[in-house]
Amino acid sequence: MGTLHQPGPGFLFFWIGIVTAILALIVVLMSLKKPSPEAIQERLFGKGHVTKIVLVLLSLFLYALLIERLGFLIVTLLFFIFLLGVIEKKKWLSTVSISLIVTAVSYLVFETGLQSQLPKGLLDFLRF
Amino acid sequence: MIEILQSVTYGFQVALQPHNLLYCFFGVLIGTLVGVLPGLGPAAAIALLLPTTFKITPVSATIMLAGIYYGAMYGGSTTSILVNIPGEAASVVTCLDGYQMALKGRAGPALGIAAFGSFIAGTFAVIALTFVGPLLSNIALAFGPPEFFSLMIVGITVLTYLSSGSMVKALMMAGVGLILSGVGMDTISGKYRFTFNIQTLLDGVGVVPVAMGLFGISEVLLNLETEIKRDILTTKVKDLFPTLKDWADSVWSIVRGSVLGFFLGIIPGGGAVVASFASYAIEKKASKHPGEFGKGAIQGVAGPESANNSAAGGSFIPLLTLGIPANPVMAILLGALMIHGLQPGPLLMKNAPDLFWGTIISMYIGNGMLLVLNLPLIPLWVKVLKVPYYLLYPLILLFCLIGAYSLDNTVGDILIMIIFGILGFLMKKLRYDGAPMILALVLGQKLETSFRRSLIMSQGDFSVFITRPISLGFLITAVLLLIIPIITQRKKLSTLEAE
Numbered sequence: 001m002g003t004l005h006q007p008g009p010g011f012l013f014f015w016i017g018i019v020t021a022i023l024a025l026i027v028v029l030m031s032l033k034k035p036s037p038e039a040i041q042e043r044l045f046g047k048g049h050v051t052k053i054v055l056v057l058l059s060l061f062l063y064a065l066l067i068e069r070l071g072f073l074i075v076t077l078l079f080f081i082f083l084l085g086v087i088e089k090k091k092w093l094s095t096v097s098i099s100l101i102v103t104a105v106s107y108l109v110f111e112t113g114l115q116s117q118l119p120k121g122l123l124d125f126l127r128f
Numbered sequence: 129m130i131e132i133l134q135s136v137t138y139g140f141q142v143a144l145q146p147h148n149l150l151y152c153f154f155g156v157l158i159g160t161l162v163g164v165l166p167g168l169g170p171a172a173a174i175a176l177l178l179p180t181t182f183k184i185t186p187v188s189a190t191i192m193l194a195g196i197y198y199g200a201m202y203g204g205s206t207t208s209i210l211v212n213i214p215g216e217a218a219s220v221v222t223c224l225d226g227y228q229m230a231l232k233g234r235a236g237p238a239l240g241i242a243a244f245g246s247f248i249a250g251t252f253a254v255i256a257l258t259f260v261g262p263l264l265s266n267i268a269l270a271f272g273p274p275e276f277f278s279l280m281i282v283g284i285t286v287l288t289y290l291s292s293g294s295m296v297k298a299l300m301m302a303g304v305g306l307i308l309s310g311v312g313m314d315t316i317s318g319k320y321r322f323t324f325n326i327q328t329l330l331d332g333v334g335v336v337p338v339a340m341g342l343f344g345i346s347e348v349l350l351n352l353e354t355e356i357k358r359d360i361l362t363t364k365v366k367d368l369f370p371t372l373k374d375w376a377d378s379v380w381s382i383v384r385g386s387v388l389g390f391f392l393g394i395i396p397g398g399g400a401v402v403a404s405f406a407s408y409a410i411e412k413k414a415s416k417h418p419g420e421f422g423k424g425a426i427q428g429v430a431g432p433e434s435a436n437n438s439a440a441g442g443s444f445i446p447l448l449t450l451g452i453p454a455n456p457v458m459a460i461l462l463g464a465l466m467i468h469g470l471q472p473g474p475l476l477m478k479n480a481p482d483l484f485w486g487t488i489i490s491m492y493i494g495n496g497m498l499l500v501l502n503l504p505l506i507p508l509w510v511k512v513l514k515v516p517y518y519l520l521y522p523l524i525l526l527f528c529l530i531g532a533y534s535l536d537n538t539v540g541d542i543l544i545m546i547i548f549g550i551l552g553f554l555m556k557k558l559r560y561d562g563a564p565m566i567l568a569l570v571l572g573q574k575l576e577t578s579f580r581r582s583l584i585m586s587q588g589d590f591s592v593f594i595t596r597p598i599s600l601g602f603l604i605t606a607v608l609l610l611i612i613p614i615i616t617q618r619k620k621l622s623t624l625e626a627e
Binding site: 010012013016017019020023024026027030050052053056057060061063064065067068076079080083084088090098102106110114115116117118119 | 179180182183294296297299300303304306307310321322345348349352353518519521522523525526529530533534537539542543546549550553576579580
């Protein structure tokens with residue numbers, strides 16, 4: 001923390017935290033006082049596609065968790081097949097062909113072209 | 129004067145090197161594409177493409193990333209005019225009259241005047257930048273830590289003042305951004321803060337993954353919830369060159385838009401979006417036939433489209449001369465420069481003249497390229513717009529994932545991005561503005577260092593911030609901006625949007 005005249009590592013953040021908390025309190029109080037008409041009309045999750053959003057988020061998290069284990073190529077292929085085939089319910093033939101093309105092109109652009117050093121994972125033995 | 133001339137020639141030498149020309153071309157081309165595509169703005173695009181610049185020099189990288197920004201300003205108008213959906217936020221107002229013009233079969237002149245107006249305004253902004261930049265840089269050389277601290281406080285305050293929603297919420301977001309910036313190692317004492325023993329957080333929360341989440345992922349999530357319906361005008365686009373009458377009608381709108389945009393671009397929190405709205409309002413007031421606005425008035429296209437380009441140019445000034453970004457896009461660019469090992473600020477012009485002048489001059493060239501490119505490529509952009517969203521969003525997501533991973537080759541950045549994607553989605557629903565958060569996050573470390581250096585300098589005496597006149601001036605401005613909305617009813621931008 002440090003003192004007022006010799007602030008330590010926590011000093012500034014302590015006060016910013018307090019100010020932000022006060023601001024949050026103001027927002028809460030204001031919304032209690034007079035609820036804004038917009039907020040009532042618009043529910044947080046309208047009649048939109050909530051399941052779709054959850055599924056997309058799930059696939060993003062899975063991508064993050066699996067990329068280093070399975071490698072870029074496999075995960076990207078699965079990611080696209082999942083998004084196009086399962087979530088968007090496209091025909092399987094077009095799903096698989098689009099996914100293959102996207103995976104190959106993105107690998108060529110980022111790994112071969114830009115040398116991004118994407119993880120190879122399971123396919124490490126191929127050494128290409 | 130001679131000095132500037134020399135610098136400009138030097139800038140041309142840098143910018144005209146073949147590889148830099150190529151990157152400039154890539155930048156403006158990608159920028160236009162990003163501008164044309166709704167749901168992907170320049171902020172997300174720059175964050176996404178940053179990892180692709182790691183293998184090239186900082187100069188080429190900055191030239192390309194800058195090109196994406198002003199290129200997007202050109203591209204946005206195309207979608208607004210032809211589809212009535214803004215390609216990016218700064219082209220929202222162009223929908224009003226641009227689409228009406230297109231309905232009347234005047235899509236050609238609308239696109240033409242938008243491109244020419246953008247070119248004139250863009251060039252004006254770069255010329256002004258050439259002269260104002262070094263001037264401001266020299267003034268800022270005299271700034272010490274207290275001045276920088278106060279300047280950053282003003283910057284953040286102006287941004288929250290101008291942000292579209294509630295100011296209390298905007299200030300809160302700035303506070304959250306500052307706290308986020310404290311994650312990781314404290315540069316002065318070497319102690320770790322807010323890391324909760326999580327490996328990823330030891331290095332801090334990066335601006336780039338946060339920006340990708342807030343502006344990229346969350347945008348995709350929003351679009352998934354309410355799918356956009358697109359009706360592309362199928363009429364043939366002809367007569368791209370505006371007639372003499374069109375020119376006569378819009379020449380003053382372009383001039384006004386250029387000047388207004390430039391100054392709004394310099395101010396923190398101003399930027400292209402505010403400039404385009406302000407220009408539309410002014411054109412409507414200045415017009416002899418305000419009734420024509422909203423029914424296809426060419427001034428309603430020429431003014432805002434000039435203003436947003438000019439603002440894009442102007443917003444480079446605070447970044448290149450003070451190291452203070454005026455809007456989220458510049459905040460990401462600042463992050464990009466720091467990753468490339470550069471420290472933007474008043475010393476940038478001296479320490480990296482190739483970057484400073486090369487980037488500025490490349491903007492002249494890039495604006496020229498855009499004018500030549502834009503009009504003939506319009507049929508291509510129309511085709512791009514026909515790419516269905518079920519194909520587009522997986523690609524955007526994949527780009528985000530690869531981009532976040534290759535920042536540092538860690539999964540941690542991907543997770544940060546996804547988490548801020550969810551957060552950004554909720555923030556948009558509850559009307560919290562992401563811009564103050566990004567700005568505070570990118571400025572946080574500098575703000576803290578200058579704060580603590582000031583106090584070390586004054587041996588713990590807080591009066592150091594108010595006894596130095598420049599610093600005092602900044603702080604008074606900040607306090608006024610905080611008080612004014614309480615006393616008077618602040619005329620919000622949102623009311624302007626509603627008009």
